[in-house]
Amino acid sequence: MTGRRFRLSPWLVRVLIPDSVIGVYVLWSPTAPVYVGRSDTSLRRRLLEHARTWPDVFFTFDVAFSPEDAFRMECCLFHALGDRTTNIDHPQRVTSDDVRCDICPNTLLPLLEYRRRVTPNPPGTHRALQADMRGMTA
Numbered sequence: 001m002t003g004r005r006f007r008l009s010p011w012l013v014r015v016l017i018p019d020s021v022i023g024v025y026v027l028w029s030p031t032a033p034v035y036v037g038r039s040d041t042s043l044r045r046r047l048l049e050h051a052r053t054w055p056d057v058f059f060t061f062d063v064a065f066s067p068e069d070a071f072r073m074e075c076c077l078f079h080a081l082g083d084r085t086t087n088i089d090h091p092q093r094v095t096s097d098d099v100r101c102d103i104c105p106n107t108l109l110p111l112l113e114y115r116r117r118v119t120p121n122p123p124g125t126h127r128a129l130q131a132d133m134r135g136m137t138a
Contacts, residue, residue, distance in 0.1 A: 008050060020042065023061055025062075068099045
C-alpha cells in the first residue's frame with residue numbers, strides 16, 4: 001500500500017495510475033480509513049467513479065498482479081481495518097475457484113471454539129456453525 005495519502009481528484013488518479021492496472025485501495029477521511037475496495041479490471045476507473053461521489057477524501061492504493069492477489073489483499077485490509085470503515089460485507093471472491101480468504105478461518109474458527117467453551121448452548125450448535133465456516137466460500 002502506498003504510504004502517502006493522495007487527495008482523490010480525477011486529474012491525480014489519471015496521473016498516478018495507468019488504465020490497465022488492477023489492485024486495491026483505501027479511501028480515507030482526513031484522519032481515518034473510510035472504505036476498502038478493489039478493482040479486478042481497472043483501478044483507475046474505479047477510483048474515478050469514487051471521485052465523483054466521495055468529496056474531500058484521500059486514497060492509498062496498491063497494484064496487484066492478478067485478480068486473485070487483489071482479492072487476498074482486499075481481504076487483509078478488510079480484516080485489519082475491521083469496523084473502522086463503512087464496509088459491511090466481506091469482499092466477494094473473484095470466481096468460484098479455490099481462492100478463499102486466508103484470514104477468515106484463522107479468525108472466526110477460534111472465536112467459535114471459544115464461544116463453544118464459554119457459552120452454554122445446546123449440543124451441536126457451534127459444531128454446525130464451525131462446519132459451515134470450514135466449507136465457507138468467503
